[in-house]
Amino acid sequence: MSTSDTYDALLDHYRRVSNVRHADGMLMWDQQTMMPAGGTPARAEQRSTLSAVRHDLLTADELGALLDEADEAHLDDERRAVVREIRRQHERAVRVPDELVEEISRVESSAHEAWVEAKAEDDFDALAPTLERIVELYRERAEHLDPEKHPFEAIYEDSEPHLPLSTVEEIFAQLKETLVPLIDDIRAAEELPTPFGGTYDEASQLALSEDALDLVGYDWNRGRLDTSAHPFTFGTQFDCRVTTRVDEDDPLAALTSTIHEFGHATYNLGLPQEHYATPLGESGSHGVHESQSRFFENHVGRSKAFWEGFVGTVNDRLGTDTTAEAGYAAVNRVKPDNVIRVEADELTYHLHILVRFETEKALLGGDIEVSEVPAVWNEKMEEYLGVRPETDAEGCMQDIHWTAGYLAAFQNYTVGSVLAAQLDAAMRAELDDVDALIRDGEFAPVHEFLAENVHRRGRRYPTDELVVEATGEPLSADAFCDYATTKFGSLYDL
């Protein structure tokens, strides 16, 4: 075959992989939003079949042969990036023996239930054997992926292939240095009040979420808003949907999570349509994706400018009578005594992540045993946040990730936050008065900046290069630390 024919055949094959993945995503979306409860057993089989089909397509000898033939020296940069991404996925998939893939899938299919039960009973010992098996299987998987690397790093590359782990470690060092004393100061300062002390019905809160989506510019012709137990985003550049969750006692939860999910959605909706189902039409790593959601959640939805523009709508929908200042303060309250990651504020969040990052690394590296996890966890919580969870259910068993086979991934949330801050700084260097744009609901220049620098690039650049292309600097926590120190210093009058 000619270089061009080989490339086309490669792309056709990959499109199948990608479309099967999107189909599986559709089944997942339905399961979380629409599916009647009785549908679970059939849905599990359908998704397991799609997963097997996708694995078969990705590991197919035919794909390997096309990759062998691919003549990257004669391709342009974009096409070379496409081949790089397909090659990476194929090679990682073929390195792990089918029996191990199946065993992991078997263990994980019952691990979730074991986690739910052990957490409900606050019984870590009941979960330990499952967790030991998972750690063992992932260590084995890491050995197949790359025996030269630390097992944590090999697995880390599942979700972040293109950012050195050392960069992440530097980011955490910097965050620890800045956030631990900052949070100490905030703990000593006066608590910020909230004007949202009532209860707020679901319909009003959903209407408020719709208003927020209208304001930031969600394209309803390519999206929809539903509710689910855990908010998430699903979709492509043609159809990308968000969900939210309503807590009647806390209207800020639904509002901020809707805006967060909008950030994810606007990334997918901004991917080039002509490259649908190919690497140039797919979003970057988990961390890059999270930068978009956190940009909107924190740098828009938790900004003073946003509350100045939106507080009237909030009052209309919730029947409150608050000011922009008070709303802005309420949505930024720091909760140093909170032990639950998903309820954490913008600052303590990263220390929750650091606890996980270090614990997981020690666990996958074989430095600690599963049985030691509760003690290690609690010590780190004490050290970084000055609080100890009272139970393991509220401690090391709080998250779904490990039993869902999502290991070595927590740090991506932090990467997202620091990249969001770095993008925010770069945007402010390029655009005049971003605060005025946000206050006036003029989001077009904001979207254009993100689209040009991130969305439209698909997977053209590895993460580290993308960050430099988009912001002019390598990834660091500098911008985030500046932003956090200034914002919270002012909020808490430090």
Place this chain on the structure above:
Amino acid sequence: MSTSDTYDALLDHYRRVSNVRHADGMLMWDQQTMMPAGGTPARAEQRSTLSAVRHDLLTADELGALLDEADEAHLDDERRAVVREIRRQHERAVRVPDELVEEISRVESSAHEAWVEAKAEDDFDALAPTLERIVELYRERAEHLDPEKHPFEAIYEDSEPHLPLSTVEEIFAQLKETLVPLIDDIRAAEELPTPFGGTYDEASQLALSEDALDLVGYDWNRGRLDTSAHPFTFGTQFDCRVTTRVDEDDPLAALTSTIHEFGHATYNLGLPQEHYATPLGESGSHGVHESQSRFFENHVGRSKAFWEGFVGTVNDRLGTDTTAEAGYAAVNRVKPDNVIRVEADELTYHLHILVRFETEKALLGGDIEVSEVPAVWNEKMEEYLGVRPETDAEGCMQDIHWTAGYLAAFQNYTVGSVLAAQLDAAMRAELDDVDALIRDGEFAPVHEFLAENVHRRGRRYPTDELVVEATGEPLSADAFCDYATTKFGSLYDL
């Protein structure tokens, strides 16, 4: 491999085929009910990928080898039926060359739009080239499937593999003989009045549909009701969903179509769960499926007993003040001058089908040209129904089927109706006072009869054997003609 290992491997392989089909069904359901409009291009690619994956799995050499090995002589009846069904699907799939499958798919992907446009413009000549190509491709397909058979029959077996076409032809002969004079008598009789002359909002109509589903016993834990442009049912024994469509001027349309779809859903929900994704857990032919929807639509929802029990709910929801008698009459009005199939009543419907059946057979058999279709159609309408459509849009272009690649299939609706009547007669012979059960909303014995005789059997029996097993008689129009003559004779005082 041992007989048992071969059988298990065969079943595993087939489960994949079946799960991919269900996943595709899920994508279709979403497309019709939930998907934002912008999602169309990506959804088309996803569904086309799943269709290709399914075709590849069904034609796989590996499956052929397992079928060659399968030792049916040493299998029990149930397992033999499983192998029969898998073999049939595999053999039909491999007989048609991949290029032809792809060409049909290409032509059909643009045919739908050609149909929409030609129908909107009432321009049959604009549609003719597309239709000619489709007929040509299906004649070619028929030649590959079985060169010994009439092309119509070869294609007919796509949707009805196990009922001789001659049986269908006898049914139509009998229906023509009974219905043409019966409809003539009705035309001459006094029209039945309707008490539903107002407009009825969507929310009330949907609430009424939910009430009807509650009454007949829909399992909401395994189902849901939504709206779509065309009502349909989608799902399995674990999760089977119905849709309806609301016409503000005609509340009987949504009500009867909801009950119709319930019949489809209750069939799927009644399939054995332990045989999910295998032939013993799959529903029978299109005609058998239609027997279940029509049983509920016509023998329940259009019965006097149902209206006696349900009229109070109808009045509550719609704000009407009608009697069971008047409601029963309204839902059974015969419309001899109507030219549109989907708006037809229980009697004229089958003559609309007969027009299509004969036209399609002549077309696929090469006895008439596409250009002759409008004239042939209109003559047959005149002959059987005494009306001529004024336009081709309301005549031979009214249905989506031909351009959707659903050829030689209309007769399945009639098979469904006559089988429904035959099941109704058998049920009445076995159960005491079915009318009282329906009037009192005591549907358990009705469901049990259908479950035992139809649902739980999956594809254990070929259609013709299933009918004998379930009703004690081969399929004929006898029961339907008796039912129709009695019911409408009484309604119209003939």
